[in-house]
Amino acid sequence: MSEQNETQVQPSLQATVPEIKDGAVIVEAPSTWRTIKREFLKDKVALVSAVILAVLFLTVIIWSFFIPKTAVTNVNIIDQYLAPGTQGHILGTDEQGRDQLLMLVASAKNSLLIAFMITVIGQVVGIIIGLITGYFRGVVDTVIMRIIDFWIVLPFIMIIIVLVSIVPKYNEWTLIWIIGLFAWQGTTRLIRSKVLSESDRDYVRASKTSGSSNFMIMFREILPNLASIIIVDSTLTFAGNIGIETTLSFLGFGLPNGTPSLGTMVSAATDPTVLATKAYVWLPPVIFIIVICVGISFVGQVFRRAADARQRLG
Amino acid sequence: MTVLMEIKDLKVHYPIRSGFWNRITDYVYAADGISFTIEAGKTYGLVGESGSGKSTIGKAIVGLEKITGGEIIYNGEDVSKPSVRNKMKYNKDVQMIFQDSLSSLNPKKTIYQIIAEPIRNFDKMDKESEKQRVIELLDIVGLSKNAMYQYPHQFSGGQRQRIGIARAIATNPKLIIADEPVSALDLSIQAQVLNFMKRIQKELGISFLFISHDLGVVRHMTENIAIMHLGRFVELGTREDIYNNPQHIYTKRLLSAIPQIDIANREANKAKRAQVEAEYQEKRSHFYDKDGLAYPMHQISDTHWVSTPPTQNSEGTGK
Numbered sequence A: 001m002s003e004q005n006e007t008q009v010q011p012s013l014q015a016t017v018p019e020i021k022d023g024a025v026i027v028e029a030p031s032t033w034r035t036i037k038r039e040f041l042k043d044k045v046a047l048v049s050a051v052i053l054a055v056l057f058l059t060v061i062i063w064s065f066f067i068p069k070t071a072v073t074n075v076n077i078i079d080q081y082l083a084p085g086t087q088g089h090i091l092g093t094d095e096q097g098r099d100q101l102l103m104l105v106a107s108a109k110n111s112l113l114i115a116f117m118i119t120v121i122g123q124v125v126g127i128i129i130g131l132i133t134g135y136f137r138g139v140v141d142t143v144i145m146r147i148i149d150f151w152i153v154l155p156f157i158m159i160i161i162v163l164v165s166i167v168p169k170y171n172e173w174t175l176i177w178i179i180g181l182f183a184w185q186g187t188t189r190l191i192r193s194k195v196l197s198e199s200d201r202d203y204v205r206a207s208k209t210s211g212s213s214n215f216m217i218m219f220r221e222i223l224p225n226l227a228s229i230i231i232v233d234s235t236l237t238f239a240g241n242i243g244i245e246t247t248l249s250f251l252g253f254g255l256p257n258g259t260p261s262l263g264t265m266v267s268a269a270t271d272p273t274v275l276a277t278k279a280y281v282w283l284p285p286v287i288f289i290i291v292i293c294v295g296i297s298f299v300g301q302v303f304r305r306a307a308d309a310r311q312r313l314g
Numbered sequence B: 001m002t003v004l005m006e007i008k009d010l011k012v013h014y015p016i017r018s019g020f021w022n023r024i025t026d027y028v029y030a031a032d033g034i035s036f037t038i039e040a041g042k043t044y045g046l047v048g049e050s051g052s053g054k055s056t057i058g059k060a061i062v063g064l065e066k067i068t069g070g071e072i073i074y075n076g077e078d079v080s081k082p083s084v085r086n087k088m089k090y091n092k093d094v095q096m097i098f099q100d101s102l103s104s105l106n107p108k109k110t111i112y113q114i115i116a117e118p119i120r121n122f123d124k125m126d127k128e129s130e131k132q133r134v135i136e137l138l139d140i141v142g143l144s145k146n147a148m149y150q151y152p153h154q155f156s157g158g159q160r161q162r163i164g165i166a167r168a169i170a171t172n173p174k175l176i177i178a179d180e181p182v183s184a185l186d187l188s189i190q191a192q193v194l195n196f197m198k199r200i201q202k203e204l205g206i207s208f209l210f211i212s213h214d215l216g217v218v219r220h221m222t223e224n225i226a227i228m229h230l231g232r233f234v235e236l237g238t239r240e241d242i243y244n245n246p247q248h249i250y251t252k253r254l255l256s257a258i259p260q261i262d263i264a265n266r267e268a269n270k271a272k273r274a275q276v277e278a279e280y281q282e283k284r285s286h287f288y289d290k291d292g293l294a295y296p297m298h299q300i301s302d303t304h305w306v307s308t309p310p311t312q313n314s315e316g317t318g319k
Helices: A002-014 A032-042 A044-064 A100-136 A138-153 A156-166 A172-180 A185-198 A202-209 A214-251 A262-270 A272-277 A279-307 B054-062 B082-087 B111-122 B127-140 B145-149 B157-168 B187-204 B215-221 B239-244 B249-256 B263-287 B310-317
Strands: B003-018 B023-039 B043-048 B069-074 B094-097 B175-179 B207-212 B224-229 B232-238 B297-299 B305-307
Touching: A032 A044, A032 A279, A044 A100, A044 A279, A100 A138, A100 A172, A100 A185, A100 A214, A100 A262, A100 A279, A138 A185, A156 A172, A156 A214, A172 A214, A185 A214, A202 A214, A202 B094, A214 A262, A214 A279, A262 A272, A262 A279, A272 A279, B003 B054, B023 B054, B023 B069, B023 B207, B023 B232, B043 B054, B043 B215, B054 B094, B054 B175, B054 B207, B094 B157, B111 B127, B111 B145, B111 B157, B127 B145, B127 B157, B157 B187, B187 B215, B207 B215, B224 B239, B224 B249, B232 B239, B232 B249, B232 B297, B239 B249, B249 B263
Parallel strands: B043 B207, B043 B224, B094 B175, B175 B207
Antiparallel strands: B003 B023, B003 B069, B224 B232, B232 B305, B297 B305
């Protein structure tokens, strides 16, 4: 029986199989950029958000270079609470008589810069720690994750307020680092979970047998495969960080005096008469914050769908 | 022939944790007392059902699995410790081909980067000779040099597995562990990849440890075959020993499970399979100890070892 079997199997295995032409079988997978573009076209709300965000960001960044520092620090009580459109103040003036439009641009620039820097800190620290704990697992993972669990339980707004009050030389960079202390834990968890699944794939084993060091495997092999979730996570945490900074400034523990922020502008509404009768003083920054945050979250959803094939629309 | 590697009483046990304190309550004996030698330039097949521990042995040899006990002797040194392996550049000589060709190639890297990785780590070359070497390797596995700047997803399964082979032979290794290299490919591509591997093995004189559950593939590829069951070897011998003179009931059972297209004798084959199965069930308690594990192997001829119950030892060794 086995002889018969052999004569049947051997010739077919020995036969030379015609060579497959390289050009014939190449399948082009759609590039990431093309996927993102298609997702934007399928989601008109996100497309509009992206355009609005681009216009707002560019305006704020470029215009803020042309605003003299005096425009946001000078106090001119006579021009207090001018209605929009009077004396060339398009959005009116605030309690100190400063032009609301210039204030809005200068504040937005500060708030966006701070949110951006916090996001960068959170992402860099989160990615490094997430890679280490997800890749090495075991005791390293347990220890770091328990520390993070503890850190997440802490009421971070309270701690930031305390730190802001006790730090002696306080400027916007101090604020960035203090908020940054609490910005990396979520990212670490996200990156860790993805690294856990990535490091179990054969290409990591192949890298090990190819003699690559752990450091090289983590940052050269695994990290590029996390690009999509990093983009998604940084977009969405950026929106969240704008919220944190404005909240702190609203409470009076954010940016120091003399540095305008969207939060301090909104806090004008704590005065009952302003809140009730002078909506033009606090409404513009509020609308700005809402537009930015909602817009970023729409755009972030598009990135998320582009990164995860199961959620795609097109 | 010169002995390339000696594996002595290799043990890989995985702890099972349970209970409130998550303490170790038992072990999975993935590989339990495995001993064999690999000679230079020869091919070895490791066969067994799913979960019999054959992949574990392959990974332990290449250094991807932490071993619980035993020794792997290579060049006179025990290479079971990572520090020893790193010092002697062990993986320059011992490489692996993986089962899943897609997941074994980093999707974000070009073929050039993938194949150049072991070259960069083990053979310090300048840019130009590194590039020449990659082109040469692609040529060996029958891919054009245009493939260098493409990404893994742009290739078919068979082409990807050949890229995996190119990476494995990049540093001129002496031993390649092939962990079910074709079981994820369809039959026509299997033949193509297997013939490539066979040709490369002959041309470069590499030893192969071929791990598979497909007896037809193993028979085509290897000269020596080991049959594994539940973490232990039950039979070890040349291809002829195993296929023509199987001694262990489990080997017989595996061989009878090879599908045959032989319509004329269908009933006879069926009866034969039933008889082998009956023999297996009947002698099971005889060939396995009270825990259901195989006995240690004993030599019954120059090349043929089989796991026999203690009562048959005197017969077997006294031959």
